[in-house]
Amino acid sequence: MKYKSYDVFIIGSGVAGRYVARTCIKAGLTVAIADNREYGGTCANRGCDPKKIVMGPTEVFSLADNLKGKGVADGPELNWTDNQKFKKTFTDKVPAGTEKILKNLGVTLYHQSPKFLDENTLSVEGKTVTAKKIVIATGQIPRPLNLKGAQFLKTSDDFLKLKKMPKSMTFIGAGYVGLECAHMAARYGCEVTIIEHGDRALKAFDPDLVEELVAVSKKLGIRFVFNAEIKHIEKLRKNHRVNYSQDGQSHSVKARLVFNTAGRIPAIKALNLEKGEVVYNEIGVVVNAYLQNTTNEAVYACGDVSDHSVPLTPLSGIEAKIVAENIIHGNQKEIEVPLVPSAVFTIPNLAMAGLTEKEAKKNYDSIVVKHEFPEKWFNSNRSNEKAYGYKIIINADTDEILGAHILSVQAAETINLFTLAINLKLTTEAVKNMIFTYPSWSNDIKSML
Ligand SMILES: Cc1cc2nc3c(=O)[nH]c(=O)nc-3n(C[C@H](O)[C@H](O)[C@H](O)COP(=O)(O)OP(=O)(O)OC[C@H]3O[C@@H](n4cnc5c(N)ncnc54)[C@H](O)[C@@H]3O)c2cc1C
Ligand SMILES: NC(=O)c1ccc[n+]([C@@H]2O[C@H](COP(=O)([O-])OP(=O)(O)OC[C@H]3O[C@@H](n4cnc5c(N)ncnc54)[C@H](O)[C@@H]3O)[C@@H](O)[C@H]2O)c1
Secondary structure (H helix, E strand, O other): OOEEEEEEEEEEHHHHHHHHHHHHHHOOEEEEEOOOOOOHHHHHHHHHHHHHHHHHHHHHHHHHHHHHOOOOOOOOOOHHHHHHHHHHHOHHHHHHHHHHHHHHHHOEEEEOOOEEEEEEEEEEEOOEEEEEEEOOOOOOEEOOOOOHHHHOOOOOHHHHOOOOOOEEEEEOOOOOOHHHHHHHHHHOEEEEEEOOOOOOOOOOOOHHEEEEEEEEHHHOEEEOOOOOEEEEEEEEEOEEEEEEEEEEEEEEEOOOOOOOOOOOEEOOOOOOOOOOOOOOOOOOOOOOOOOOOOHHHHHHHHHHHEEEEEEEHHHHHHHHHHHHHHHHHHOOOOOOOOOOOOOEOOOOOOEEEEEOOHHHHHHHHOOOEEOOOOOOOOHHHHOOOOOOEEEEEEOOOEEEEEEEEEEOOOOHHHHHHHHHHHHHOEEEEHHOOOOOOOOOOOOOOHHOO
8 A cells, every 4th residue: 555645634625625735835845635525615616606696696686676666667587597507607617726726836636535544644545645734624514314205305505506496495494504595596486495493593693683584585485384393205206295293283395306404514424533533523623722633633623624613614714724824833823713794695684793682681781782673764765675674782881882783685795894893892982983985785884873
């Protein structure tokens, strides 16, 4: 058996893994990377980026539809097939483009899952490979559902590359992926049901704004079933039947396709982590503040697969930077998880930054909550938007903004201004004294405060 040795071996070529690879090789280290799927990771191939492209026409449609009879004669027509072709002009380039960049830098590429043989040794493509440092950056995969008929379930990967939009779909799980896909599908004319085992959608988000988003989603034709336990899935001639129970009663729903949107788990099963003495838990690879595994010092983990991570692209990049610096210079940089804003790209978007009302009540003596559904404000009114809402949490003692929650067609953008304000510990008075462009959605911030 052939032996190879590297300074750094990285597993996973997503945002996190490829950043570590590029930075380490530029610092003069010998670097190899392995991916068992197409190079480039989730965000660029089958996550954030293609999702936003598929969503694009629905955003235009929604804006136009709102103004039908108010200056728009006939709304534009959506065409899934054309949009898929457009999407492919982005995604088709990603794997080869990622490989080319890494190869040109001198990184050795593997195309299989490595398995740990011991703390510093991996087996990959029939070779035994040793590395001074091994970086696990394998991201997450959909949580497998242990159900009879689970083999019929599709995932968000399948959704984003559907050849045509089917007549009906059911999503299991009312989280980010379920809600975003449901909104896209419903606007492309599909009949959508979401079945959730909890009592509400989008648990991390403000319950009042989520309730409003669910109400808007229902008007779009999306059907929600909460507090339901999925029993099994059957394949019929054209459809699938999802059997579930709710309040002790058996029910079923038929749909052409059924999607598992019940959350994501760390992609670690194939790695033989036990052999590498790498400790992990259900969130991911267990790491210390240097993002180094707590039982194997040769191993670092970054991105969605680390147990420190909020599974979002921007944090994966920040973690990768810390891992690269600690490998190159020795453990010097500790992770300080920054404020991570987050947005669900439904229409309207639901976005948040900082504390929820519940967290703020727990952590502060006195808070002020500014909360309203200001549909009659000019921006919402002029664009005839279906919903507009906000909840801003303020420290009553210092006047600093602690948390912001927005439901609006522009919320994913507006929330970044709140992120800036919270990071800079700005008071509401300071924000209100600034001038923003008018009439912009950002300017509404001042009225919110
Ligand atoms: C549908 C969808 C939409 C999303 N939308 C957003 C969004 O709008 N905004 C946002 O911030 N985040 C979004 N996310 C999350 C975002 O995609 C992730 O946070 C980000 O991609 C994580 O990057 P990463 O490098 O840690 O992992 P990944 O990008 O997942 O990369 C991990 C890589 O490791 C490889 N790998 C896995 N196992 C092995 C193995 N055993 N051997 C070799 N290679 C392996 C994988 O093939 C993959 O290429 C979305 C996710 C999904 C699924
Ligand atoms: N816009 C974005 O930034 C974006 C988009 C997509 C994904 N993501 C990232 O990916 C992560 C995963 O997203 P997700 O939507 O897959 O997970 P999620 O955790 O947001 O939602 C999963 C939902 O499925 C439900 N569920 C779990 N098991 C179930 C079962 N057996 N039956 C019915 N319902 C069940 C959960 O209660 C939950 O509501 C997110 O946490 C996020 O970090 C981000």
